[in-house]
Amino acid sequence: MSVLSGPRPVSSVFREISAEDEEQQPAEIESLCMNCYENGVTRLLLTRVPFFREIIVSSFTCDSCGWTNTEIQSAGRIQEQGVRYSLSVRSKRDVNREVVKTDYATTCIPEIDFEIPACTQKGALTTIEGILERTIVGLQQEQPLRRAENAEVAKKIDEFIAKLQSLKDGETPFTFILDDPSGNSFVENPFAPQKDEDLTVTHYRRSKEQDSLLGIESSIGQQNSEEKKESDAEDLRDEVLQFQTNCPECNAPAATNMKLVQIPHFKEVIIMATNCEACGHRTNEVKSGGAVESLGTRITLHIIDPSDFTRDVLKSETCGITIPELEFELGMGALGGKFTTLEGLLKDIRDLVVDKNPFTLGDSCTSDRMEKLQEFGRKIDQILEGQMKVHLILDDPAGNSYLQNVYAPEQDPEMTVDKYERSFEQNEDLGLNDMKTEGYEENVTSCHC
Structure with missing residues (x-):
């Protein structure tokens, strides 16, 4: 594991994908094969791609039984909002669209009541056809046993496999939905930079259950509320606050500065700026200091x-x-x-x-x-x-x-x-339809009574 050991700078751990980079070699680890229980080899490559930022590519190979397995894990941060892609698949060309799918993404095809729940498959860089093919292969593996134990169930699964095969071949139109609360999944838009009329992208705020799935503590909202009450008594307009965070590019420790600013003829906003001394990356982000406007x-x-x-x-x-x-x-x-x-x-x-x-990189371009x-x-x-x-x-x-x-x-x-x-x-x-702001105190009082 020479790639992961030693006092190597943090900024060089995740390197850009390049065929000319001779130093970009995967780390090899001897590990147990879960198919034949002999020893195989796992190769780990820490790299950086434009969309996923930092990722860990792992590949396992067993020389004894020939079993192989590959997967992709995101090493970057969880996005602030979840993302939902809804694609109307109408032809074979749409089936060939590339997809970045993380562990937390849920895949759904409503027309056939098909769903792959979150955390049941490893992350992958594939296509819609690849997702369907992987499902077909998984269902076919246990069919001989099902036919021997329950022929009726096996027949229904054969019918379902036929439907999946029809979708994979582009013969039947369907809706492909990819919902990822981590915000790190992606569906290709072949018409970029123009809008794709068949693809709808929706960003949303995660629920408490989704935060729990991602390992985000639900008490964060309560802590933020208490900190807000304490800060209301202070005048922070002339003060720059600073808190420690990690660089979004190299993951090294960095400092983020935050300040409340009054924009003339507008309103107050919160400006946050991060400067990483390790890799030189700079970023700034703006949050509204007020409520959602009525219009x-x-x-x-x-x-x-x-x-x-x-x-x-x-x-x-x-x-x-x-x-x-x-x-x-x-x-x-x-x-x-x-x-x-x-x-x-x-x-x-x-x-x-x-x-x-x-x-725009590699074979996908x-x-x-x-x-x-x-x-x-x-x-x-x-x-x-x-x-x-x-x-x-x-x-x-x-x-x-x-x-x-x-x-x-x-x-x-x-x-x-x-x-x-x-x-x-x-x-x-915006999460406003289920938000109740009128008569709240009266409802609370009536509940206590």
Whole structure:
């Protein structure tokens, strides 16, 4: 286990995937084969990919019986929100979409009442076809025994296998749902950076049961509530708070600074910035310091002048971004909360879609897809250079996003701000439909009586 031992810097433990990196060798461990109970070899590779960040790839091989097993485990942090992908599969091309599936992800096909619960399979980088094939093979393994013990059950399973085979071959349309409370799973969008009409991505807040599944203590919310009550008595507007955390890139100990800031003509926000001395990674995140607004906000800016790129932008984690001229739409939850300039926001979009897209690397990258993404990157550069005039739309159903009005307090001729009533689905995503804020004290009193 020479890869894992010794005083090696933390930043070099997880290395980028590269065929030219001669030092990137897996660690080999002699381990027991659970098939024949002879000794086999487990190989561990600690590496970093754009989407999963740090991952551990393990592969087991037994020379005695020939049994092999591979799996992927995420070594990165759990995301702040869970994610749910719903894909309408209509052809063989959709079945070939690549999927990143973690241990905590639940796979479901409603049309045939099919579900793979969380923590019943190891994480994998595969395709929808691969998931179905793995299920078919698993069901077929015990069929000879079932036919001998219970022919009726075996017949029903044969019928179910036939349905799965029809779905795998792309002969029958179906809905593929991948729900991961850890937020680390992914379903490929072959039309990126354009929106995929057949793919719906929803970010949501985890329940207490899901937090428990992920090993997150349920008492965290109570502790945060008590700390909030204590901090209400203090004026923290002129003070920078600091707390210890781990770097999201190299996992080394780092310090995060947090400050309450009043944005002119808007509201108070909490800005958090992390600077890692081990690898030099820097990141900032913005949280709203107020409540969810009664109305959603849609901000539309016509970018016509280079000076527009210096405007301050506050993008909350519930805000979606649309650029109609590029047929580009970024759902809420992507990029997280940010307080930056318009130029910085466009560069972050380009990095997310082009540079940090996991399907632009290795065998998963095709020339057509790469050309699309590079063309999108060139258009973003043209916008930043002032060669293309476009509209940027910030749509925040929580009403907590902001775009600087350089003419304030007068109206900006190139910017419109629209307030709108949220839909039921938007309130559901924000967790507002089940929230009761009226007559709460009366209900509590009546319960005690």
